[in-house]
Amino acid sequence: MIVQQIIENINNNQRFLVVAHENPDGDAIGSTLALALSLRDMGKDVVAYNADAIPDVMRFLPQCDVLVDSLPDNSHFDIAFVLDAGDLERTALPVRDLCQTVINIDHHPYSDFGDLCYVDTDACATAVLIYRVLMACQYQPSLAVAKALYLGILSDTGSFRYSSANQESFAIAGALVGLGVDPWEVSSNLYESNTPERMRLLSLVLPSLQISSSGHYASISMTLDTLKQSGASEEHSDGFVNYPRSIRGVEVALFFNQTAENLYKISFRSRGAIDVGT
């Protein structure tokens, strides 16, 4: 079926592009790196691309420097693997002009572009689909590939906390640990790599905590002044909304982020690891 068709495309071609969505998360980077390194191990010519640089917290991944953020002039590929992207536009690359065949591998719903489309919303991460493809190729993941896949699963399940962490997620994570992945190495890099700027910003933002009288709503606020005072930048506040959300009884958490004198961007999070919109 679809996995078999992907394997035939791998076997019958030589030049591959592997790309995921810009502003990459752990699954985008992990999936890209795992597939790219595996294809190289199989003797293929591979360019692994992301429009944005690999985030600092993921730079511990072995061989992550194969990921580039620019392509050589006149690049052309037999196959482009587009991973975890949801929409082709999110690669920020003219993928269609660069290759003959587009293969979309994703676990997001409504992700239906591509000449071949391998989408499974039951998978907790695109890394799971890459793992399945590699197993079907009878490819034994190297430690570098195993770490990259583990990062993808860890990241998209919020450290195995979300309901998306199903039986297969644990089975694959266990297999990857069996291949030599150290959970602490991956998780401490991903989750215990706060910058001093972020921590200072948090210490200034957290005192703004407001909890509604019902206890069902809680909010924190970041003003332009706070941001300036901390020396941090806006992206250092990523995930801050999880602090009010983590309070017992709170159903909806809000993060007010002042972006101009009279303008606030508001992020919402509901209980249940569901983004209720930004």
Next chain:
Amino acid sequence: MIVQQIIENINNNQRFLVVAHENPDGDAIGSTLALALSLRDMGKDVVAYNADAIPDVMRFLPQCDVLVDSLPDNSHFDIAFVLDAGDLERTALPVRDLCQTVINIDHHPYSDFGDLCYVDTDACATAVLIYRVLMACQYQPSLAVAKALYLGILSDTGSFRYSSANQESFAIAGALVGLGVDPWEVSSNLYESNTPERMRLLSLVLPSLQISSSGHYASISMTLDTLKQSGASEEHSDGFVNYPRSIRGVEVALFFNQTAENLYKISFRSRGAIDVGT
């Protein structure tokens, strides 16, 4: 061997006490509840005891009200299972006076008391050892038992983040999810149940963050005034030392906790999830 001997003791006796260490963590509660409920399913008379009440964040566990913090007068048991205790004293119960046979099941090193002693420091949690015993009994865990075991593993691996999360940890977690455990239900209760008091205290403590010029040391401080101002109590600060520890580059984190006018208790944490002493 030892597991077989434990099964014989289960089969040949009727009255069981199951107890873990006072001030219980997730593994102590999860293991106690899982073994107690399983023994009841097998038709045994069981008292599940903990010297301290079950923590609020674990009260979502089904049938957790079987856990009691006082024993009927003149209690006597055939077997006492002492779980996750390290030392018999930590049960805060005169176990030897209460039963004929003490069976110690634990994953802590140097835990060598008991007439039977089943200790395996390779197990990430005592819950893993309980799972092994139940499997050897050919007992199919109920959903209540599965949730309790999952809580134990989740708790002692820090949500599968520590290096103690080995291949067996993932295999068992996957099996428990296959039995119907929802990872989000367990993890959100355990990790996203901050009280408003704790969050207010954190917002007052975090601004005390100091990072050494080398970036290798970081500290936060809680004064008597801070505590009073927050309306929280000292135990609301459990785990606060993880905030300075989570900063990239920090090797040792310190938490100064003022306990009297001129007295500070200092908690240390090193990188690597190792407690370097309190």
